[in-house]
Amino acid sequence: MKQHSAILVLFLLVALPAFAQRPAIVPAPTPAPTDSTRQLQSATDTIPAAVQRNGIRVGSSVLTPEGDSASLATDTTEVTASQEAKIRKIIPRKATMRSLILPGLGQAYNRQYYKIPFIYAGFGVMGYLFLRYRNLANQAEEGYRLLKYGRPNGTNTPDPVTSVVIGSQIITTQTGAKSGYDLYRSYRDLNILLSLALWGVNIVEANVAAHLKTFDLSDDISMRIEPRALPMPGAGLVPGVRIAFTFK
Structure with a gap:
């Protein structure tokens, strides 16, 4: 009996360490120290040579x-040497001054000749309307004078006038003739202002077009x-x- 007890105690002493609880987390080994400066210096080495080249x-x-x-x-866009030389010769200030002197001259300096007919077509329309309304204003002014003072006949008593023709309208009152004169005169003056505005647009357009032609399209931008x-x-x-x- 004592012999069996001694064998059992010896078995327990050998087996208990094998059934002991192991730690749930095994600590990771401490990494070796690295030189961050050296790592940054070799940044370009991490890119393959084929990638760096191609x-x-x-x-x-x-x-x-x-x-x-x-x-x-x-x-x-590839530009030839001759085209580059022509573009570099354009100076926006010169284009502006030429358009200020004569409408369309700045566009010709920028080598945009197709714009010149449109400019002069606008001036032609406004010139036609200016002459038309100026004639109508003169007719209304003369009609007002005839309705108010009569038609001179070489005597002290002019012949009375009951109606006048202004354009295609028959006016019988001084008020109608005066209103027609004010209306046609305002249209005449408006065409003068529009002509000046077109001149200014011609100057601005020449300046902007010159700047766009000399805009840098090289690889620097x-x-x-x-x-x-x-x-x-x-x-x-x-x-x-x-x-x-x-x-x-």
Whole structure:
């Protein structure tokens, strides 16, 4: 009996450590220290050489690194040297002064000859209306004078006038003749103001067109897309894209 008890106690002493409760969480090993400065300096090394040279393809577009403008050539309008020289010769101030001196001259300086007929067509319409309303105003003024004072006949008593014709209208009263004169005179003056306004529009248009012709469309004003390695908290360096806008 004592022998069996001794064997049981020996078995318990050996088996109990195997059934002991293990910790639920095993602590992670401490990471080795890293040099963050060295990691940032090697940012460009994380981008493959093929990507640095040829860019990143996204769909049908290729994102090229800085300095590689070969794939951007199709996005810009190519201008020959002679066209560039002609554009650079245009000075907005000269176009403005020429249009101020003579309408349409600034448009000719900008080599936009097709605009000149429209300018002179506007002046032609306003000139026609000015002459028409001026004649009607003169007729109304003369009719008012005849209705009020009569028609001179070489004597001290002029012949009375009961009606006058102004344009296609028959006027029988002094009030009607006076109203017609005021109306036609206002139309005449309005055409003068519109002609001056058209002259001013001609000057402004020549100036704006000259500025647009000399607007810089070179690669200096552009959007550049290039690959970059971006530092992310907790993830280190991850591939990314950098977009740079250049303004003047």
